[in-house]
Amino acid sequence: MENKNSDNINRLNQKAREQQIADDDKRSEEAKKNHNFVQFDRNGLKILYRIKNNSAIQVFLFLAENMLTDNSVIISQDTLAYVLDTTRQTISNALKILEKEKMLQKIRLGAICSYSLNANVVWSTYNDKKNIATFKSTVILSPEEMKRAKSVKAKIGKQIILKNQIKKETDKTGE
Numbered sequence: 001m002e003n004k005n006s007d008n009i010n011r012l013n014q015k016a017r018e019q020q021i022a023d024d025d026k027r028s029e030e031a032k033k034n035h036n037f038v039q040f041d042r043n044g045l046k047i048l049y050r051i052k053n054n055s056a057i058q059v060f061l062f063l064a065e066n067m068l069t070d071n072s073v074i075i076s077q078d079t080l081a082y083v084l085d086t087t088r089q090t091i092s093n094a095l096k097i098l099e100k101e102k103m104l105q106k107i108r109l110g111a112i113c114s115y116s117l118n119a120n121v122v123w124s125t126y127n128d129k130k131n132i133a134t135f136k137s138t139v140i141l142s143p144e145e146m147k148r149a150k151s152v153k154a155k156i157g158k159q160i161i162l163k164n165q166i167k168k169e170t171d172k173t174g175e
Contacts, residue, residue: 037124038064044121047101056094058084060103063115064122066140071123072116074109075140082142 051057062084063073077095081088095115098104103121107114117123 038067038122039124040122041120044103044118047103047121051097051101051103053094053097055084055086055090056097059091059094060098060117063104063117067117067122067124069124070116071119072107072114073140074112074114076112076142076145079140079142079145083140 048057048060059080062080063075067073077088077091080091084091095104095106099106103118105116105118107116
């Protein structure tokens with residue numbers, strides 16, 4: 001009887017070890033995927049250094065931070081101004097500079113635009129997939145735009161924490 005119990009315990013221990021190895025392998029593979037990254041090309045960074053307009057750099061970095069693997073963000077200039085705590089005119093000027101420097105491309109979608117960042121400068125997917133066109137995007141709406149979007153039942157792929165919520169989190173961490 002003790003032999004049977006010992007064999008059962010050994011089998012259970014072996015299965016537990018196999019499961020632990022499988023779990024470790026899965027975690028290792030997930031870690032390799034590096035879901036939360038943005039890569040910059042060194043030449044693209046040199047272009048950013050040349051841009052003397054801090055607002056343009058701030059807009060570019062904000063868009064890079066919030067883009068998905070398709071390199072684009074749908075956002076109005078009013079919402080950019082709201083989130084970055086500046087004026088719409090400042091945002092408009094910054095976007096013109098970024099377009100002139102070929103750091104992004106603006107695609108009009110009625111009152112809102114999709115801003116696609118230059119995939120040769122910044123990307124967040126594997127290098128061999130960065131030039132594949134996709135048609136999903138991060139959509140960022142201000143509270144006023146969200147009210148209007150509810151009536152249209154807009155589907156939002158990713159929302160960001162807007163300025164007032166960021167401030168609350170920053171206050172909590174003491175930064």
